[in-house]
Amino acid sequence: MDAVDRKIIAELQKDGRLTITELAARVQLSVSPCHRRLRELERTGAIRGYRAVIDRSALGQDFEALVFVTMSTTERPVVAAFEEAIARLPEIVQAERLFGDPDHLLRVVTKDLAAYQQFYDEKLATLAGVQRVSSTxxxxxxVDRV
Structure with missing residues (x-):
């Protein structure tokens, strides 16, 4: 990856809806070479996809919590089952596995505190292998960069 590829990525991070013509102009390439570079960045996985950035409050999703989960065991099947389960929960918009304690950091978005409590009580706290859950x-x- 060279400086031009990095410029392409930087411009798409600012505005993922740029046309190939607009992108080429911003990185000072003609359209064909810019298009080839873009397709190669996508093919190699340097660019994994394109997304819309949503205003969650416009969707009625105003409550957000960071949730720290400590597992009762580090056995591979238990951790894998937990990670598969949280990947299916739509309230979890981001999940990270960490070194040390806690084991996982989750970003959870719900309508309000009551909806979060229901999610916590009925879904998260019931997952196998969960020892402790702490929320903030x-x-x-x-800063909200992707």
Whole structure:
């Protein structure tokens, strides 16, 4: 990956809806070479996809919590089952496996505190292998880059 590829990625991070003509102009390439580079970045997985950035409050999803999960065991089948289960829960918009304690960090979005409590009680706390769950409420987004 060279400087031009990095410029292509930077421009698409700013605006993923650029046409190939607009992108080529911004990175100072003609359309064909820019298109070839873009397709190669996609083929190699440097660009994994394109997404819309959604205002969650516009969808009525105003409550957000960071949830720390400590597992009761590190046995591979238990951890794998837990990770597969959380991947299916739509309230979890981001999940990370961590070194040390806690074992996982989850970003959970719901309508409100009551919906979060229901999610916590009925879904998250019931998953096999969960020893401890600790939550903190997100007050404000300061930096929100993808």
């Amino acid at each position: 409420i997100v007050m404000k987004h300061i």
